[in-house]
């Protein structure tokens with residue numbers, strides 16, 4: 001309790017925090033992750049965009065991290081864009097794919113039990129004339145493949161379905177849903193935030209075009225996420241002025 005008082009946590013909250021059971025919301029940072037990160041706050045503090053040795057060392061560390069993240073999901077480093085978390089990845093994926101789509105593709109298809117980041121990002125596209133169709137789930141909490149097949153049409157730009165649900169834990173048949181999307185020429189985005197690091201998630205096996213995930217669901221820090229972009233190409237220039245640390249994504253194209 002003295003510790004609780006010291007760090008300003010109310011007594012009741014401290015008692016509750018002692019039995020923390022909400023690792024789907026966030027996990028503590030693993031000590032090994034912390035050890036790996038700490039030098040970059042002090043001794044190895046370079047700006048990864050600087051040309052001098054300290055900057056180059058920081059850039060190498062970013063690129064090493066990108067390779068590790070890519071390997072974890074069966075991608076290549078050039079297909080990984082670092083973001084501030086899965087919320088940003090979801091927004092970038094859905095808005096990017098929908099707005100870059102052919103003008104005749106004016107629809108996003110998603111599922112009622114998606115995370116707010118996906119639902120809000122999809123619905124925000126209404127002002128650009130892009131409508132969102134939200135498919136329901138069955139008694140097990142899974143989206144019906146039949147309903148998805150009926151809903152995804154030639155007007156669909158992107159289909160967004162999560163791999164594992166953050167509240168119910170159900171695991172969706174992503175490969176089958178990706179097939180449905182591709183059969184209609186749409187892109188498949190998967191919010192894999194609750195899957196990566198917990199169950200096998202291989203972007204090639206599942207056939208997804210875009211996948212979002214987040215460090216703080218798997219013992220990494222908050223404020224750090226990634227977006228997998230199948231069509232990624234590291235040789236393209238990044239965002240003007242900030243190409244190296246938070247590489248800007250290449251344009252997303254409908255095949």
Ligand SMILES: Cc1ncc(COP(=O)(O)O)c(C=O)c1O
Pocket residue numbers: 024025084085086087088115117162164165166191193194213214215216224225
């Ligand atoms: C399925 C899912 N998507 C997206 C998010 C948002 O993640 P972040 O906190 O990294 O923005 C979460 C976390 O709550 C989540 O569980």
